Amino acid sequence: MAKESACIGDLKRVADILNDGENFLLTCHIRPDGDAIGSMLGLGLALEEAGRTVRYFSQDPVPRFLEFLPGSSRIEDSFDEDFVSDAVLVILDCNEPSRIGEQADRLLEIAKHVVVLDHHLGENKHCEQRELNGAGNCEGYICTEASSTSIIVLDLLELLNWPIGKDSATALYTGIVTDTGSFRNSNTNKKAFLTAARLLEAGVDNYYVANKIYQSVPRKRLELLGLVLKTLEVHEQGLFAMIHVTPKMFEITGTTEEDASDFISYARCIDTVEVAAFVKEFQPGVVSVSLRSKHLVNCAEIARHFGGGGHFHAAGFRTAGSAHEIRESVIEVVHDYFENHGSQGVSGV
Amino acid sequence: MAKESACIGDLKRVADILNDGENFLLTCHIRPDGDAIGSMLGLGLALEEAGRTVRYFSQDPVPRFLEFLPGSSRIEDSFDEDFVSDAVLVILDCNEPSRIGEQADRLLEIAKHVVVLDHHLGENKHCEQRELNGAGNCEGYICTEASSTSIIVLDLLELLNWPIGKDSATALYTGIVTDTGSFRNSNTNKKAFLTAARLLEAGVDNYYVANKIYQSVPRKRLELLGLVLKTLEVHEQGLFAMIHVTPKMFEITGTTEEDASDFISYARCIDTVEVAAFVKEFQPGVVSVSLRSKHLVNCAEIARHFGGGGHFHAAGFRTAGSAHEIRESVIEVVHDYFENHGSQGVSGV
Numbered sequence: 192m193a194k195e196s197a198c199i200g201d202l203k204r205v206a207d208i209l210n211d212g213e214n215f216l217l218t219c220h221i222r223p224d225g226d227a228i229g230s231m232l233g234l235g236l237a238l239e240e241a242g243r244t245v246r247y248f249s250q251d252p253v254p255r256f257l258e259f260l261p262g263s264s265r266i267e268d269s270f271d272e273d274f275v276s277d278a279v280l281v282i283l284d285c286n287e288p289s290r291i292g293e294q295a296d297r298l299l300e301i302a303k304h305v306v307v308l309d310h311h312l313g314e315n316k317h318c319e320q321r322e323l324n325g326a327g328n329c330e331g332y333i334c335t336e337a338s339s340t341s342i343i344v345l346d347l348l349e350l351l352n353w354p355i356g357k358d359s360a361t362a363l364y365t366g367i368v369t370d371t372g373s374f375r376n377s378n379t380n381k382k383a384f385l386t387a388a389r390l391l392e393a394g395v396d397n398y399y400v401a402n403k404i405y406q407s408v409p410r411k412r413l414e415l416l417g418l419v420l421k422t423l424e425v426h427e428q429g430l431f432a433m434i435h436v437t438p439k440m441f442e443i444t445g446t447t448e449e450d451a452s453d454f455i456s457y458a459r460c461i462d463t464v465e466v467a468a469f470v471k472e473f474q475p476g477v478v479s480v481s482l483r484s485k486h487l488v489n490c491a492e493i494a495r496h497f498g499g500g501g502h503f504h505a506a507g508f509r510t511a512g513s514a515h516e517i518r519e520s521v522i523e524v525v526h527d528y529f530e531n532h533g534s535q536g537v538s539g540v
Numbered sequence: 541m542a543k544e545s546a547c548i549g550d551l552k553r554v555a556d557i558l559n560d561g562e563n564f565l566l567t568c569h570i571r572p573d574g575d576a577i578g579s580m581l582g583l584g585l586a587l588e589e590a591g592r593t594v595r596y597f598s599q600d601p602v603p604r605f606l607e608f609l610p611g612s613s614r615i616e617d618s619f620d621e622d623f624v625s626d627a628v629l630v631i632l633d634c635n636e637p638s639r640i641g642e643q644a645d646r647l648l649e650i651a652k653h654v655v656v657l658d659h660h661l662g663e664n665k666h667c668e669q670r671e672l673n674g675a676g677n678c679e680g681y682i683c684t685e686a687s688s689t690s691i692i693v694l695d696l697l698e699l700l701n702w703p704i705g706k707d708s709a710t711a712l713y714t715g716i717v718t719d720t721g722s723f724r725n726s727n728t729n730k731k732a733f734l735t736a737a738r739l740l741e742a743g744v745d746n747y748y749v750a751n752k753i754y755q756s757v758p759r760k761r762l763e764l765l766g767l768v769l770k771t772l773e774v775h776e777q778g779l780f781a782m783i784h785v786t787p788k789m790f791e792i793t794g795t796t797e798e799d800a801s802d803f804i805s806y807a808r809c810i811d812t813v814e815v816a817a818f819v820k821e822f823q824p825g826v827v828s829v830s831l832r833s834k835h836l837v838n839c840a841e842i843a844r845h846f847g848g849g850g851h852f853h854a855a856g857f858r859t860a861g862s863a864h865e866i867r868e869s870v871i872e873v874v875h876d877y878f879e880n881h882g883s884q885g886v887s888g889v
Contacts, residue, residue, distance in 0.1 A: 368723075373722045373723060373724055374717075374722060374723050374736075374746075374750075375722055375747075375750040375754055376747070376750075377747040379746055379747065379750075380740065380746075381737045381740045381741060384733045384734070384736045384737035384740065385733070385734070385737045387723075387733045388730045388733035388734045388737070391729065391730045391733065392730060397723075397728055397729075398724075398725070398726040398728065401723075401724040401725075401728070402834065405724055405809060406808065406809045406811075406834060407809075407811040408809045408810055408811060409810070409811055410772070410774055410778075410781075410810050410811075410812070413769055413772055413806060413810065414769070414772065416766075416769055417765075417766055417769030417770050417772070420762055420763070420765055420766030420769070421766050423759070423762055423763065423766070425759055429759075432759075457762060459755065460754060460755045460756075460757045461757055461758070461759050461762065462755075462756040462757060462758055462759075463759070485751065485755060
């Protein structure tokens with residue numbers, strides 16, 4: 192079960208701002224995932240149902256696998272400044288301006304009101320920046336014990352006593368499913384299950400959503416997976432697994448970086464493995480590396496050796512080089528990590 | 541959401557038999573899965589907690605990935621006839637004697653009482669056989685609206701007002717997770733989510749269970765997957781996908797049939813696919829074929845062409861031949877199926 196921790200902010204005050212508002216611009220973090228898009232559409236469609244005017248902004252496009260969500264085609268990559276200056280800006284699923292992208296400063300400067308809803312660890316940097324600008328009117332609710340921001344949105348809608356339509360519920364359910372890895376990740380808790388049950392009551396066709404998320408894989412992704420699995424190597428007495436992808440493999444299969452997303456889970460899922468790396472040379476000479484661990488290995492510490500960062504169980508970095516060169520460096524750095532921490536410090540079972 | 545349907549039998553009468561019993565033999569179906577083992581251990585450990593004497597019988601061994609369940613090492617492949625003749629036989633997760641295996645007739649003949657708990661479609665053939673034998677004393681509860689037999693067991697324990705310990709809850713949670721495919725299958729409903737929440741309350745470490753089920757893959761299984769994905773072929777304008785495995789691939793990777801379990805999901809998950817086949821030549825000249833569909837394709841009808849059978853969305857057959865020969869036959873039969881049913885009859889979206 193996820194560890195319990197306090198929530199920062201007052202959901203009732205957020206509810207009051209939503210209730211009083213007329214115009215809303217909803218936004219989320221760059222490279223949006225299922226919870227970013229799901230919480231944004233879930234809240235937005237409910238606001239519209241309650242008679243408000245809502246627009247949606249995301250710097251980066253909606254990923255292909257989320258295009259089935261009603262309303263997703265209305266998410267724009269630009270915004271009207273006049274509209275925003277008379278609107279409540281609702282920032283979902285991130286608590287730091289840089290995560291909104293290049294337009295963050297402008298948005299935080301001109302919006303009439305700002306509301307932040309998030310479940311990531313961190314302080315509410317959006318409101319700090321508003322204070323520095325002297326703009327104020329900023330309210331946040333950041334709750335790390337929530338498995339996803341979509342769960343916070345449902346709490347908010349229930350506090351407002353607003354009806355939750357099928358489309359809104361479908362978006363929120365998608366946020367929960369994707370952020371919990373279909374109820375498998377360590378953040379999956381009792382509240383996640385109870386919220387899922389509540390959303391099915393609101394009309395979600397959960398089998399339809401599951402098929403859209405997990406049964407809509409392009410054939411070429413599987414062909415790429417076949418090539419990548421052939422690169423599997425295991426080091427450190429089975430504790431460390433690594434796979435890699437080269438520009439040649441993308442070329443042979445006609446795929447792009449998006450098709451390789453989450454391949455690291457195939458390296459991480461090996462029974463003996465505590466930490467896994469996926470080395471992606473997605474352009475010739477440009478490599479990005481993902482690191483994932485199960486229990487006691489600190490991925491962020493390994494990533495920092497290469498100028499990267501992230502969380503304890505998930506981190507990464509980008510660097511120049513070929514997949515083969517970077518592979519060798521990662522093997523060395525992970526080896527040193529294991530030397531420094533000893534076998535007690537890396538195995539959680 | 542799963543369609544609602546009536547339950548057959550009276551759970552209260554089952555509860556009374558359990559409450560009155562002293563000795564219990566619990567059994568499940570051959571080639572046991574997570575719900576067979578999970579519901580058996582979940583009920584058994586709670587019976588023991590309530591002071592009863594419990595033994596466990598399964599013709600086939602506990603699959604490797606379920607060996608983490610407390611009590612799993614106590615499941616035996618034989619039983620003591622004297623014990624059974626003074627015991628309540630509880631049959632879990634199947635409603636037909638042949639599914640228990642070769643000892644079914646003997647067990648149904650000598651047990652003092654018989655109780656059947658199941659969620660599969662079908663009549664209670666166990667009790668029919670008891671009637672024919674003149675033995676009687678047979679009570680069943682078969683509930684197809686339950687996502688798993690483990691959910692029925694929890695209902696039963698709550699009806700009895702017996703405490704649900706962490707080990708029992710962990711077994712039941714495992715049954716739900718595996719039978720719903722981690723809450724993705726079409727049988728996943730509101731009750732499944734509410735029951736999961738209830739079991740977390742009883743102390744289940746759901747991240748531990750998820751890691752044991754989904755993050756404990758032998759390395760050689762991934763190596764086999766890499767080889768099998770190279771065999772991927774797609775026919776019928778993308779609607780039909782097929783993969784196969786040969787004895788040579790098992791040999792190269794040092795794997796057995798168990799390591800290839802569920803590979804068909806990789807063929808089925810392709811966006812354009814409505815039906816998928818996995819052709820397994822697991823011994824030279826002996827082939828088993830799995831068929832899975834998403835919406836409107838009747839796998840059982842295709843399997844019957846080869847003397848097999850099964851459900852609408854999941855069926856299969858065994859036959860003599862090489863993987864390459866059977867591949868060709870399956871392509872032909874699926875082609876004929878598509879010809880006969882037309883494009884409206886095969887695509888569900």
